[in-house]
Amino acid sequence: MAGLADLSLVQAADAVASGEATSLDLLHACWANLDAVNPQVNAVIWQEREAAEIAARAADAAVQNKKPLGLLHGVPMAHKDMYYQAGKLSTCGSALRKDYRPTVTATVIERLSAAGAFTFAGLNMAEFAQNPTGHNKTFGNCHNPWNLPYITGGSSSGSGASVAARFNYMALGSDTGGSIRLPASACGVTGLKPTQTRVSRFGVMPLSFSHDNVGPLARTARDCARVLTVIAGHDSRDPTSSREPVPSYEAAMNDDLRGLRIGVPANVFLDGADEPVIAAIEAALQVLVARGATVSRFDLPLMDAVATYGSIVSRAEAAPIHAEWMRSDPQAYGAHISGRMYPGYAIPAAYYIEALSRRGPVLKAFAAEVFARVDVLVTPTIRTCLPTLDATDIDHGPPGTEHRFMAVSANTRPFNYLGLPAISVPCGFDPNGCPIGLQIAGRPFGEGRILQVAGAYQTDTDWHKARPPILEIAA
C-alpha cells in the first residue's frame, strides 16, 4: 500500500513545510519499509536511529515555530557509505575501512544539512566504488528489490536499492564510470551525474579524481533538480569545483519540448542491445516526440578515443590510491576489485598524461560535431536486460565473467571521460521484471536541459512511480 514513504523528495519536503506531515512521520514510514525489506535487499549497512529521531523532532519544532526552512527541510536521507561525516563511520564498502571514522565532513553533506535534510544510515556500495554490479565481499551483495537474484547496478548499489524500496527519499551516489546512472537504471529510480566539476568532492572518498562525480538518486527528475540546486557550486576546499553560477534547476523545468533536437547514437550504444531494451527506448522516444522533439540518428565521433583514453585515466588514477593496501593486504579486497586494479600499475605515465591531455581537445571536437546537430543524446543506460549477481560474479565465476561484468557500464563510461552531464530515468521493465533506464546526456553545464527533458518524460509516464512487488509481499 502506498503511503508517506512513496512520496517523492519534493513532495516529502513540501509536506513537512506545509505541516501536512511531520519529519518524524516520514522517518518512521521509511523505517517500516527498511525493517520489512532490508534483510533481503541489504541496502543499509549501518543506522543511527536515535540521532535521526532527534533531528526529525528538531525539524518538526522548527516548522511549528515558523522558523525559516530550507529546500530539504525535515527530509530523512541515507547515502552511499563514502560521504565523510566527522566522527561517524564511513566504511567505503571495504573491510579495509570497516572502522574508519573521518575527521572532516563532506561539503555536500554540509550543504544538504544546511538545507534541512538529515542522515540516518550508511548504504551498501561496491567496495571502494569499484564495480558496476553491487557485489560486496565484506558487507554482502546488494540485491535488486525488483528481483532479488539480479544486480542492483553499482557502484552506488545501496543508493539505488534503498530509494527503490522506499527506505529514503534521496541518496547520494558517486559516478566515475556510471555508478549513479547504473543503479538508477537497474533499480527503477532517477539518477543524475552532473557535469565534471559541477559539485564539490571535498570529503568524498576518491577513486579517479578526473572522473569522479557526486550526484543524487531519487524518485523523480524534479527531486534531482532540487538536490542539485542545493549541492552544486564552487567550494574553496575543492579547487577543482567550478565557479559556474548555479541556477534554480527546478525553476527551469517545464514540459515544452518543442524544437528540442534529440540525437540517438547509431554506433556503439546499441551494439549487442537486447530487444526489450531497444523497444523501451523507442517507446520513450515517441513520448518525447509527442511533446515536440525531433529525433535524428547518426554515428558519434571519437568513440574509440573516448573509450581508450577513459579506460587509461580511470585505471591509472585508482592504482596509486590503493598501492599500500595492494602491497600489504591484497586479499582483503574482493578478487574482482584487486584483480581489476592490478593492471593499472602497469600503465605508463606517458600514456596516462597523453590520455589526460587529450581530454579537452576530444571534448571540444566531440561537442562541435554532435551539439551542432542535436541538443541532447538519448541511449539506453544499460543496453542489455539485467544480468544476475551469479552471472557477473568474478570472484567465483569462470574466466570471461569479467567481460559480462564490464559490459554493464559500456553505455555510461563515455560520458565520464567527456565530462558531460547525464541522467537515467526509468522507462520500462525487462522480461525478468527488472527496470530499464533511459539515459539522457547534454552539453557541459546543461543539467537544466536534461532535467527538463527527463521531467517532461515523467509527466507523461508512470514508470518512476512503480513500486517493487517485494513491498507488497512484506506488507
Add this chain to the structure above:
Amino acid sequence: MGAFETSIEATISRWFGIDPPNDPGRRLAAELAGTIEAFEALRGTLVFEDEPSSFEAALQATKEAV
C-alpha cells in the same frame, strides 16, 4: 604464461612491489596488450590545433548557452 604477461608482472613487482593478487588480476593484466593496441591505433588519427589545452577550458568553451 607468455612473455608479455611475464614482463607486465615483473614491471609491477619492480615498480610497486605488488604481486598478482589472483587469477582475474593475471587475466586482466594480460588484456593490457589490447589496451596498448587500441592506444597505438589512435596515433596519427587525431589532430587538434590547440593541443594541449585544459579540460576545464573545454567545458567552458562547449557549455550550454544560458
